[in-house]
């Protein structure tokens with residue numbers, strides 16, 4: 001079962017081809033419920049939030065705060081104070097790196113992996129360059145797979161933070177966070193880049209027991225322009241905001257200010273209000289279709305694609321290993337054909353996937369490649385899409401080889 005009919009853009013034809021959308025790891029398409037919610041909000045309730053006493057502002061604020069409640073439920077946070085709206089996951093990750101680290105002693109270590117997306121690598125690299133903190137990078141194996149035991153084994157008394165992806169945007173590997181948590185000191189903080197896992201795992205931040213979890217709405221069938229920073233309340237209370245401005249203060253004089261309570265403390269300026277409203281519509285939609293029931297199917301699509309790719313000579317797949325805990329993403333190359341050429345030719349058949357480095361240059365270097373093709377699945381995909389991709393790929397190989 002898939003939910004293609006709920007997504008207007010997927011009814012479109014390009015050059016007489018139906019769209020076979022296989023780029024959900026980059027961004028997901030939007031169901032009609034999300035599109036309508038934004039239209040409805042603009043037509044009936046639009047005003048700035050948290051500011052005015054007029055009816056529109058009160059209504060807009062109420063809808064905005066209801067999204068916070070929905071996100072809290074969706075990730076099973078303890079309180080809405082733990083749910084911060086940001087401009088996107090990249091924003092969330094930068095905020096964490098630039099705030100929490102001021103609490104760490106000199107020579108403290110921050111642990112990341114070679115799998116990281118630039119958005120969860122550069123903020124930590126930068127903060128370590130600017131301070132006396134050390135960045136420890138846990139390598140992947142030759143196949144691009146990370147072994148959680150290595151993360152555990154590399155922790156020591158100096159380790160302050162493990163800042164890792166929960167699910168790789170290149171290989172689809174899902175890291176066993178509970179295994180890591182159960183085998184490290186309780187004093188080590190864990191920040192998860194949840195950009196991919198939010199759409200393919202049942203996220204329960206209490207159960208994961210992570211200290212921070214970041215994701216973007218646009219990868220979860222919601223609008224772009226809004227991200228979530230989940231943080232444990234006691235930590236968010238302790239740290240200072242990175243961005244300052246209107247709405248996040250209680251008292252301002254010419255030479256001082258005092259921060260507002262959570263969550264406002266971390267939300268300066270006018271947010272992307274309509275995107276926050278649209279995010280609630282996406283969460284409601286996902287609940288209605290029992291989103292979680294699709295996770296097994298996505299794993300099945302990944303496996304089906306890998307099996308079929310293995311039958312095409314000259315295909316090399318990255319991050320593939322039997323019994324790997326992985327979902328919905330397959331990265332591959334065809335020997336002697338540039339990944340961008342493959343993506344461009346596939347587009348002629350309406351097949352949309354990603355060619356590039358996927359913002360993971362350290363991983364590309366480790367795999368000894370310039371880039372790759374990446375197919376990624378969402379709730380609108382099924383086995384027919386795999387078939388269309390594979391058949392189009394065979395034609396592409398014939399043309400290009």
Ligand SMILES: Cc1ncc(COP(=O)(O)O)c(C=O)c1O
Nearest residue numbers: 088089090117119169193195216
């Ligand atoms: C694993 C991962 N981390 C971080 C990001 C950055 O997300 P955004 O561009 O929405 O801020 C992405 C987006 O591709 C991602 O896949």
